[in-house]
Amino acid sequence: MLLAHLADLHLGYRAYHRLAPGGINARERDVALAFRTALDRIIELRPDLVLVAGDVFHTVRPSNAAIADAFRQFARLRASLPEAPVVVIAGNHDSPRAVETGSILRLLAEIPGVVVVDDEARAVYLEALDASVLCLPHNALVRGERILLEPDAGAGTNILMLHGTVAGGAADEKLRYVSEYGGARVESSEIRPEQWDYVALGHYHIATELAPNMWYAGGIERTSTNIWEEATSAKGFLTYDTEAKKATFHPLPTREVIDLPSFSARRVRTGGEEDGRAGRYLEPAEIDARIRELVESVPGGIEDKIVRLVITDVPRELFRELDHARIREYKAAALHFHLDPRRPEVKRVVGVGAPGRRLTLEEEVRSFLTRHWEPRSAEIEVERLVALAERYLAEAAGGEPEDALVAAGSDG
16 A cells, blocks of 8 residues: 655745735745645555645634635545545644634545544544554644554554654654644654554654654645754655555755854954954954855855844844845845844853853743743643744844744744
């Protein structure tokens, strides 16, 4: 059996306030095009079964345009592959916290051949394929109820599909950063991939093999809260041949994201020590020249790309003296150009004379919210609150707020 495994579509995602022809947000259009391209390729491959492992939409309440386009694309998939069932589970982004709210994913279940599991864990038996798919959507995992992860002894093929963060074992080494907050934690020891023909995972946005038959498909575009961590990782989907026991990653064309090499505005000697003789910091013209050198090093230029450049140790007064006219030119050329100036660390003496460092305002906010403050509601996601605070601080300091949290205003 050939399986197609998609995850983390995030349809309706928006960022950067740039519009594409027709008035749609440029990044929303990028995601929609990536989804269409993925389905085109899947139709060519003609799998026996299509699995979608959560976060179909970026928010619990996506726009009407995103809903309509998703419905059309899933209907097109089924019309092109009438013998291939489509099984969809809900992720944290498309799972409402209140049960009575209802999931927008249920609309997709109105398409013949599309099965949606959006709340409780459920095994879906596909008689024509003699296959069972045990579905664990986000809500089933976050409730903390004990779910028995056992294959169906009466099925010829057994598949486990879940949306969450696998922890323990090889997962702790391979999942190198938190791509999305709010996901449920699942211990790898409970999954036991050797008892399944395939384990389809969603939530982590980089395609990652945790076992030969257990994969995160990754996202189809860069939509996480920290896209810079994914700048060099290809986006796409997977197919898995249950007879050959072979997984194949299929990359998709996406808008280029470039995280330029960062540099410090401090003047240092060749050996790395601060050079006080020539002034503590680089001159504005020297910083401007370095920025220009890095920007011009991008193959093909920065036009229509998403670009970030971090400069550390930049006092506010020095940042004000940079060539902001040229920086505005970079912003106009790129889809999004984010010059991210980081203030110098302030050292101080603490305790009984031990060397120490004063926390930056950003660090103080993070420390207070994560260590000392107790949320009054279980619905408050502390990390998203921290990201919002960092966004506002960046805006106050003259940075680009949307980079602190691209989706700070999104629900889910």
